[in-house]
Amino acid sequence: MRVLIRIAIHTTEIMAVDLTRVQPPLKVYPPKANKFILKIIRGLTPLWLWWQCGIRQIETRYIDRLVEATQKFQDGKARYMLAFRHPTTDDPFAMLYLLAYAVPEQAREMRIKLTTLPHSGFVYDRGISLWAGDYINWLFPALGGISIFRGKLDRPALNLMRKQITNGDAPLSMAPEGGTNGKSETIAELEPGIAQIGFWAAEDLQKEGRTEEMLIIPVGIQYEYLTKDWDKIDQTIATIEKECGLSKPKITPDTRYQRLYDLGIYLAQWVRDYYKSFYGNYAKIDSGNNNSDDLATSLQELADRILSVAEMNFGIKAKGTPIDRCRRLEQAGWDRIFRNDIKDIEQLSEVERGFADQLALEASYSNWHMRIAESIIGITSDYVRQHPSPSRYIEVLKLMWSVLQRVTERNQESAFKEVPDFGKRKLTISVAEPLSVSERLTEYQSSRTSAKECTKKLTEEIHVAMKNLILPSVM
Secondary structure (H helix, E strand, C coil): CHHHHHHHCCCCCCCCCCCCCCECCCCCCCCCCCHHHHHHHHHHHHHHHHHCCCEEEEEEECHHHHHHHHHHHHCCCEEEEEEECCCCCCHHHHHHHHHHHHHHHHHHHCCCCCCCCCCCEEEEECCHHHHHCCCHHHHHHHCCEEEECCCCCCHHHHHHHHHHHHHCCCCEEECCCCCCCCCCCCCCCCCCHHHHHHHHHHHHHHHCCCCCEEEEEEEEEEEEECCCCHHHHHHHHHHHHHHCCCCCCCCCCCCHHHHHHHHHHHHHHHHHHHHHHHCCCCCCCCHHHCCCCCHHHHHHHHHHHHHHHHHHHHCCCCCCCHHHHHHHHHHHHHHHHECCCCCCHHHCCHHHHHHHHHHHHHHHHHHHHHHHHHHHHCCCCCHHHHCCCHHHHHHHHHHHHHHHHHHCCCCCCCCCCCCCCCCCEEEEEEECCCEECHHHHHHHCCCHHHHHHHHHHHHHHHHHHHHHCCCCCCC
16 A cells, blocks of 8 residues: 555655766666565555545446457457556556456456456556656566656567567557546547557567457546536636736636636746747747737647757757657656766766766756646647536646646745645546457558558557547536
8 A cells, every 4th residue: 555655646746866966777677477466456446546546436338348358368369458548647547447347347247257357567658766766666567567768769668568468468558648648538649659569469470370369459548527616616727827926806607718718828928938038049939929819829839939948958859749759858868867878877086977967957957848848738728618517627727737836846835736626536447349450460561651551540540449438528
């Protein structure tokens, strides 16, 4: 239980590694499943969802699809990966519940006898232990976790993943969104990695002369707040306005959305002007859109401007999606903090150590900009307008709160230290129809162009399957 408690501690309250000083290279800890630890974590999962995650209701949908796939896996007829939604940091516990409780219960109802209790390996960001603590380095591998460096081609991790998929005694779970997007009812752009690894695994099976079908099974994870606490929502909007120095009249149901929208516009324009004033030589400036009243445009331009400052500091060219840019910046920072080119930090001279520490400090400060942009990327202008439910209001406010929390993290008296408590939630876990990778393998292998097109198409199908699992929250 103590381990689980530490996982939940906010990252700004616990930093296991001083990222402003040079550090030894990050070590990679290969998965080494421990049945005893897994049994303990499984047993604590329902309590943890209730106590720490505030989950009071759990609904499961279409679990029979995963039961049948699990039966095929255990009978040696199929291998599969789980592609799960990743709106919050609570999702790993939802996946544990799905496999340890929902699947066995559904199997009993279907009178299907599974030979072992379902489990899956999983992929996690190597940097988690930097914030949560060194215990992650033994806990996650003991649960079947494979760590990966997200900002570069991590061949050792990819090889471990392929071996787990084709020869492991459990499937592999991945979040194709790459990180949390903070919104249960909309899906971020998916990374093509899970589709690509699926094709590689199918090829590995083919080369070994094996007949198992390779599947990818999308899993929907969705949260909904159980109470319509409009007073708390209005209070949170008013708190952010006050901390931004805005004096506004009392919020009413008729003005609520406009106040939220205006607040987003104000923050986007204020921060954009700040970067223009103090980072004008670095930040990209589109003079034609400086006074845009469109929140989506303002947020996109703002994230681009902030990322360009960090990229200039690292000497990196902007390439790919904003999330791609964030991952490369993160890796560039790690390369300057966790030095592979230094054999023994303790043997550095005072001068060498001073320069190395300064480089790490600058990298840490440069990635502060990236973290701000990373939070801004998740905020969208039409998410609440399309369906103004309490849950959507709360999710957008929590994203906005996260941005301000990162901006004010050095201020111990900041009003944004503690995220507002909006009450208890309902968790819905849904399983989509399995997507066969094997059926697409012949076309994938026909040419390089076909391989790219098949990977893109399969990624899109995973996205559509996840989208179709979303249920609209109660208004």
